[in-house]
Amino acid sequence: MTTLDPRGDLVALTRAVCDIPSVSGDETALADLVEAALRTADHLEVLRDGDAVVARTQLGRPSRVVVAGHLDTVPVADNLPTRLEDGWLWGRGTVDMLGGVAVALALAVQLENPTRDVTWVFYDHEEVEAELNGLGRLVRTHPDWLACDFAVLGEPSNGGIEGGCNGTMRAEVRLHGVAAHSARAWVGVNAIHAAGEVLRRLEAYEPRSVEVDGLVYRESLNAVLVSGGTATNVIPDRCVVTVNYRFAPSTDVAGAEQHLRELFDGFELVVTDAAPGARPGLDHPAAAEFARAVLAVTGGAPAPKYGWTDVARFSALGIPAVNFGPGDPLLAHKDDERCPVDQITSSYAALRTWLTS
Amino acid sequence: MTTLDPRGDLVALTRAVCDIPSVSGDETALADLVEAALRTADHLEVLRDGDAVVARTQLGRPSRVVVAGHLDTVPVADNLPTRLEDGWLWGRGTVDMLGGVAVALALAVQLENPTRDVTWVFYDHEEVEAELNGLGRLVRTHPDWLACDFAVLGEPSNGGIEGGCNGTMRAEVRLHGVAAHSARAWVGVNAIHAAGEVLRRLEAYEPRSVEVDGLVYRESLNAVLVSGGTATNVIPDRCVVTVNYRFAPSTDVAGAEQHLRELFDGFELVVTDAAPGARPGLDHPAAAEFARAVLAVTGGAPAPKYGWTDVARFSALGIPAVNFGPGDPLLAHKDDERCPVDQITSSYAALRTWLTS
Numbered sequence: 001m002t003t004l005d006p007r008g009d010l011v012a013l014t015r016a017v018c019d020i021p022s023v024s025g026d027e028t029a030l031a032d033l034v035e036a037a038l039r040t041a042d043h044l045e046v047l048r049d050g051d052a053v054v055a056r057t058q059l060g061r062p063s064r065v066v067v068a069g070h071l072d073t074v075p076v077a078d079n080l081p082t083r084l085e086d087g088w089l090w091g092r093g094t095v096d097m098l099g100g101v102a103v104a105l106a107l108a109v110q111l112e113n114p115t116r117d118v119t120w121v122f123y124d125h126e127e128v129e130a131e132l133n134g135l136g137r138l139v140r141t142h143p144d145w146l147a148c149d150f151a152v153l154g155e156p157s158n159g160g161i162e163g164g165c166n167g168t169m170r171a172e173v174r175l176h177g178v179a180a181h182s183a184r185a186w187v188g189v190n191a192i193h194a195a196g197e198v199l200r201r202l203e204a205y206e207p208r209s210v211e212v213d214g215l216v217y218r219e220s221l222n223a224v225l226v227s228g229g230t231a232t233n234v235i236p237d238r239c240v241v242t243v244n245y246r247f248a249p250s251t252d253v254a255g256a257e258q259h260l261r262e263l264f265d266g267f268e269l270v271v272t273d274a275a276p277g278a279r280p281g282l283d284h285p286a287a288a289e290f291a292r293a294v295l296a297v298t299g300g301a302p303a304p305k306y307g308w309t310d311v312a313r314f315s316a317l318g319i320p321a322v323n324f325g326p327g328d329p330l331l332a333h334k335d336d337e338r339c340p341v342d343q344i345t346s347s348y349a350a351l352r353t354w355l356t357s
Numbered sequence: 358m359t360t361l362d363p364r365g366d367l368v369a370l371t372r373a374v375c376d377i378p379s380v381s382g383d384e385t386a387l388a389d390l391v392e393a394a395l396r397t398a399d400h401l402e403v404l405r406d407g408d409a410v411v412a413r414t415q416l417g418r419p420s421r422v423v424v425a426g427h428l429d430t431v432p433v434a435d436n437l438p439t440r441l442e443d444g445w446l447w448g449r450g451t452v453d454m455l456g457g458v459a460v461a462l463a464l465a466v467q468l469e470n471p472t473r474d475v476t477w478v479f480y481d482h483e484e485v486e487a488e489l490n491g492l493g494r495l496v497r498t499h500p501d502w503l504a505c506d507f508a509v510l511g512e513p514s515n516g517g518i519e520g521g522c523n524g525t526m527r528a529e530v531r532l533h534g535v536a537a538h539s540a541r542a543w544v545g546v547n548a549i550h551a552a553g554e555v556l557r558r559l560e561a562y563e564p565r566s567v568e569v570d571g572l573v574y575r576e577s578l579n580a581v582l583v584s585g586g587t588a589t590n591v592i593p594d595r596c597v598v599t600v601n602y603r604f605a606p607s608t609d610v611a612g613a614e615q616h617l618r619e620l621f622d623g624f625e626l627v628v629t630d631a632a633p634g635a636r637p638g639l640d641h642p643a644a645a646e647f648a649r650a651v652l653a654v655t656g657g658a659p660a661p662k663y664g665w666t667d668v669a670r671f672s673a674l675g676i677p678a679v680n681f682g683p684g685d686p687l688l689a690h691k692d693d694e695r696c697p698v699d700q701i702t703s704s705y706a707a708l709r710t711w712l713t714s
Contacts, residue, residue, distance in 0.1 A: 166540065170589050182601045183523065183664040185564075185577035192580040192598070196556030203550045207542075220542035223549040224589045229582035232527050232601055232630070236581060241549070244539045244589055273589070307540040 004037040006109035010348055011089065011341055014102035018093040019081045024072040024132075027051040027124040031071055034105060034122050041109045044120075047145060051124035052134045054145050055108055057117050063286055064117040066146060067108075067351070068135065068310070069101040069154035069325070070126035077335040087341050094339040095327030096127075100154025103326070103348045107355065114355040116286070119148060126310065135310050139317065150286035151314040152351070156327030159343035159350075160300030161291055163215050163280025163322045164315070165308050166246040169256045170273040173198050173264050175228070179237040188235030192228040195239045199223060201263060202243070210248035213280045215304040217248035221263075242272075246306070249277030249315075278312040280304070281320020293354035294324065298346045324351075361394040363466035367705055368446065368698055371459035375450045376438045381429040381489075384408040384481040388428055391462060391479050398466045401477075404502060408481035409491045411502050412465055414474050420643055421474040423503060424465075424708070425492065425667070426458040426511035426682070427483035434692040444698050451696040452684030453484075457511025460683070460705045464712065471712040473643070476505060483667065492667050496674065507643035508671040509708070513684030516700035516707075517657030518648055520572050520637025520679045521672070522665050523603040526613045527630040530555050530621050532585070536594040545592030549585040552596045556580065558620060559600070567605035570637045572661040574605035578620075599629075603663070606634030606672075635669040637661070638677020650711035651681070655703045681708075 004016055022030040031051040038046045044055040051071065073093040082091035089099075101122060108120040123134030130136065138145055155162075175195050180188025207219040221243060228239025247256045253274045261269055281287050282302055291302050305311070305323050314321035326343035361373055379387040388408040395403045401412040408428065430450040439448035446456075458479060465477040480491030487493065495502055512519075532552050537545025564576040578600060585596025604613045610631045618626055638644050639659055648659050662668070662680050671678035683700035 168540070168590075181664065182577065182579055182581055183525070183603055185579050185603070186575070190559075190579055192583050193556055193560050195583070196553055196560050199550055199553030199556060202547075203553050218543070220539065222539055222542050222547055222592055223586070224539060224591060224593060225586035226549050226552070226583050226596060227585075229580070229599070232581045232599060233525075234581060235579055239583060242586070242589060246540055246542070307538065 002033065004033050004105065006037050006106045010102065010106055010345060013106055014089060014099055014344055015082045017098045017102045018091050021076060021080065022071050022073055023075050024125050024128045027071045031122065031124065034071065037105060038108060043112045044108065049138060049142060050134065052138055053122045054119060056119040057114060059117050061115065061117040064119060064148045065286055066119045066121055066148040066151040067104050067154065068121035068123065068151060069097055069104055070124065070134065071101060071122050072124055072127050073098065074127050074333050079335055079337060088338045089341055090338040092337055095156045095337050096332035097155055097325055099327050099339050099344050100156070100325030100347070103344060103351065104154055106348060107351055111352070111355055115357060116355060118355060119145065121146070133310070135313055139313060146317065148319060150281070150284055151319050151321035152290065152324050153309060153311050153321060154325035155309050155323040156325050156329045156332055157305070157323045158328050159298055159326050159347050161294050161302040161322050161324050162305035163282055163302050164212065164249045164278040165305045165312055166217055166219065166248060167251065167253065167256060167277035168275050168308055169245045169247065169253065169260070169271060171243055171260055171269055171271045173241045173243065174268040174270065175239040177235065177237040180235040182233045182235055185235050191236045191239040195226065195228065195241055198241050198264065198267060205263065208248070210250055212248055212250045213282045215280050215282065215302060217304045218306065219248055220246045247277065249279045252276055275308060275312065278315030278321065280322060284320045287320055287322065290354050293357065294350045297350040297353055359390065361390050361462065363394050363463045367459065367463055367702060370463055371446060371456055371701055372439045374455045374459045375448050378433060378437065379428050379430055380432050381482050381485045384428045388479065388481065391428065394462060395465060400469045401465065406495060406499060407491065409495055410479045411476060413476040414471060416474050418472065418474040421476060421505045422643055423476045423478055423505040423508040424461050424511065425478035425480065425508060426454055426461050427480050427491065428458060429481055429484050430455065431484050431690050436692055436694060445695045446698055447695040449694055452513045452694050453689035454512055454682055456684050456696050456701050457513070457682030457704070460701060460708060461511055463705060464708055468709070468712055472714060473712060475712060476502065478503070492670055496670060503674065505676060507638070507641055508676050508678035509647065509681050510666060510668050510678060511682035512666050512680040513682050513686045513689060514662070514680045515685050516655055516683050516704050518651050518659040518679050518681050519662035520639055520659050521569065521606045521635040522662045522669055523574055523576065523605060524608065524610065524613060524634035525632050525665055526602045526604065526610065526617070526628060528600055528602070528617055528626050528628045530598045530600065531625040531627065532596040534592065534594040537592040539590045539592055542592050548593045548596040552583065552585065552598055555598050555621065555624060562620065567607055569605055569607045570639045572637050572639065572659060574661045575663065576605055577603045604634065606636045609633055632665060632669065635672030635678065637679055641677045644677055644679065647711050650714065651707045654707040654710055
């Protein structure tokens with residue numbers, strides 16, 4: 001039977017973690033091996049919920065941090081087992097996010113005496129529907145397991161800190177007209193033509209860039225769907241433009257809706273979906289020290305995260321959280337997913353520095 | 358068994374024709390009765406093809422005209438049997454177009470000695486797919502039955518002449534972009550936003566009014582469908598605006614396409630469907646005499662027809678043709694379909710004047 005050796009070579013450990021298939025819903029084999037590896041460390045209390053494994057120190061330190069990562073990947077695309085080539089580790093999961101999992105697993109076992117209490121969280125079902133998300137399940141079933149002052153989520157961020165995330169809102173701008181036979185078009189009112197003004201405002205819209213806790217968040221507002229008309233001989237009486245607004249974490253959901261209502265003044269607007277962003281929380285002392293450690297080891301300054309990630313789940317608990325892990329997020333989920341080996345080792349070094357200084 | 362009496366009261370005949378259900382595909386009962394009524398007239402040669410019935414004089418006149426009408430209706434909407442109320446005949450088919458059929462049937466039997474040879478055409482399957490159309494079938498199987506100098510189609514036209522019809526063209530304006538995750542919208546190019554310029558040109562477009570053979574045709578150009586986007590978190594790389602152009606019969610299909618290509622210069626445009634219009638042909642002597650007869654009897658001057666009708670089938674054969682029948686076309690297919698009785702009698706009088714003077 002395979003075992004994982006968190007005390008040995010880090011790249012070998014990363015490859016071993018990636019080479020165990022763990023597509024969402026099928027994480028048990030990897031979760032079992034992670035649990036077994038963690039149980040070899042006497043300084044850790046190990047807990048399990050489904051395929052989520054939690055290990056924590058109980059050193060009585062004045063502050064506690066969480067380091068979390070998901071065990072599941074998107075489906076394999078003939079890109080396993082991993083291969084090492086010219087300093088890159090190729091294969092499913094190397095970026096999203098088993099590189100970050102390997103780094104955490106190594107440090108969890110190796111750091112017997114960290115300067116902060118640490119809760120290491122490995123969870124399931126991140127790549128699928130939100131209601132299955134393993135971290136979300138722990139929030140509901142064992143919120144005490146996640147108690148901390150600051151959290152690091154090992155999502156790929158090119159080995160630098162990507163803080164917080166933008167919020168997201170979807171809304172429908174609904175246009176109305178009067179149907180008529182298109183042979184007598186002048187009897188009707190064309191709802192699709194009315195959408196021209198909506199698209200005009202979107203085209204003219206200049207997205208803001210907003211500084212939050214020292215990071216600059218770039219917003220965006222886009223039409224993502226448009227649909228109108230019933231038949232090719234009928235003047236359409238209905239057209240819907242669905243917009244997606246990504247807003248800085250300094251704006252709440254109500255503020256985002258207000259902004260859209262002002263922009264589309266005069267049109268019917270219905271919000272269909274919204275999730276708040278997450279502030280980076282880099283003004284928190286533990287976060288600031290982490291940022292200094294990363295800067296010292298990798299030379300990288302914190303940057304904003306644009307995509308919505310599970311850091312928002314910590315944010316919703318009032319816990320500042322950042323993304324920090326090896327790999328370029330633009331290569332996640334791709335068939336040619338690959339991670340620079342030096343980002344795996346520098347991520348390890350930066351976390352180690354932070355947790356031991 | 359019911360019989361039709363084309364020599365008796367015209368309104369009673371119209372009611373009898375309407376009260377025999379003849380929804381498309383179920384015209385046989387009515388076609389049989391029409392054939393039987395026509396066969397009572399010795400001056401007529403009666404022909405049959407499926408549920409199309411043709412009757413013609415063979416008087417050796419220097420010109421021949423066709424008077425045609427379809428026997429089928431759209432489905433009954435609890436609006437049969439007919440009822441007569443305050444000068445209106447209510448019920449399915451009274452407008453579209455069994456009023457016209459009754460007028461033609463009466464005149465076919467009554468006029469033993471018309472001043473022109475007349476071919477009376479009663480056909481099936483007008484209200485359904487074009488390939489089933491009974492007149493189209495006669496064009497393919499018995500084109501000689503339709504030979505004439507001028508044709509009158511008894512479609513509802515408020516008892517006045519509606520000449521020719523606009524052509525129609527459908528085309529897709531296809532917009533292209535670059536897909537991206539909507540959290541990093543600036544990496545992509547939004548194809549829906551690009552459609553804004555297409556809608557702007559449509560909104561600014563001023564449709565022409567074109568005089569053809571003395572009638573003024575009002576054109577129109579409209580977006581009838583719009584569709585774009587794949588998911589609410591993706592910057593759309595594709596959007597399609599389907600437009601419907603109704604163009605005057607002085608423009609051919611190639612000219613209509615050229616006009617659209619100039620208007621949407623810079624965009625991909627694909628023509629998906631087109632049918633030419635039909636000139637009213639009112640400069641033809643038989644047509645001009647018909648127009649004079651109608652003007653004398655009803656006071657109505659010829660007007661353009663906007664919707665595409667089977668007159669275009671005659672036009673495609675090189676035969677000028679007009680619509681002339683009782684009833685308001687805007688009431689066709691409606692649950693409250695109803696026809697003014699005086700339009701039935703005045704249509705009869707005008708046709709009789711033309712064919713006997």
